Amino acid sequence: MDALTLIKTRRSTRKFLQKAVEKEKLEQVIEAGRFAPSGGNNQTTHFIVIQDTAVLENLARIARDEFAKMEVTPDTYASLAKSIKLSQKGTYVFHYNAPVLVLTANRIGYGNNMADCCCAVENMMLMANALDLGSCWINQINWLNDNPAMVSYLKTLGLQEGEAVYVSMVLGYADTPDGLPPRIIMPRKGNPVTYVG
Ligand SMILES: Cc1cc2nc3c(=O)[nH]c(=O)nc-3n(C[C@H](O)[C@H](O)[C@H](O)COP(=O)(O)O)c2cc1C
Numbered sequence: 001m002d003a004l005t006l007i008k009t010r011r012s013t014r015k016f017l018q019k020a021v022e023k024e025k026l027e028q029v030i031e032a033g034r035f036a037p038s039g040g041n042n043q044t045t046h047f048i049v050i051q052d053t054a055v056l057e058n059l060a061r062i063a064r065d066e067f068a069k070m071e072v073t074p075d076t077y078a079s080l081a082k083s084i085k086l087s088q089k090g091t092y093v094f095h096y097n098a099p100v101l102v103l104t105a106n107r108i109g110y111g112n113n114m115a116d117c118c119c120a121v122e123n124m125m126l127m128a129n130a131l132d133l134g135s136c137w138i139n140q141i142n143w144l145n146d147n148p149a150m151v152s153y154l155k156t157l158g159l160q161e162g163e164a165v166y167v168s169m170v171l172g173y174a175d176t177p178d179g180l181p182p183r184i185i186m187p188r189k190g191n192p193v194t195y196v197g
Pocket of ligand 1: 010011012013014079136137138139140
């Protein structure tokens with residue numbers, strides 16, 4: 001695939017096969033993230049790569065328990081409100097049962113923490129598409145950055161003092177008839193462009 005086709009056919013996958021991602025493919029995806037640009041070439045993005053089913057279940061349970069305690073108000077961001085409502089029903093699995101969850105953490109207080117993690121995750125999602133793997137951006141962990149239960153569990157997984165998770169991503173084989181990620185190119189309705197000169 002040429003670069004623009006690779007970019008245009010990257011679509012979010014939210015249904016995954018219970019099939020492990022090969023080590024070589026996973027390492028290429030992570031390498032793509034590590035080679036993303038970073039502000040001032042800081043390279044402080046910390047990749048926590050989780051494949052342990054018990055850990056994934058624990059994260060899903062903690063997220064569900066903690067979201068269930070939250071209140072939805074008219075100002076609540078729609079996607080967060082959905083996470084809260086599904087958690088209150090007890091059915092929520094934020095990582096879509098994907099076999100791999102990659103957390104990108106960075107230093108709290110570093111001005112480009114979120115931007116660097118975003119660059120890393122986009123690189124990883126594009127690499128995933130190149131390898132016929134499905135991926136999806138996940139915000140639910142960073143919404144719990146101030147939650148003591150989630151933060152203390154993340155520390156057992158390697159999150160360092162002074163770090164927080166800014167972007168996460170799920171990865172795996174798509175549960176589609178051909179096992180390939182959905183690649184339908186969606187026309188743009190927004191994202192206007194102004195050329196000057
Ligand atoms: C900043 C950001 C946050 C997102 N958060 C989530 C999320 O928490 N859960 C999810 O399923 N998708 C999430 N997404 C994926 C978007 O919903 C998705 O990219 C968008 O609907 C366009 O669809 P596409 O990725 O298939 O092109 C997020 C994407 C971005 C860029």
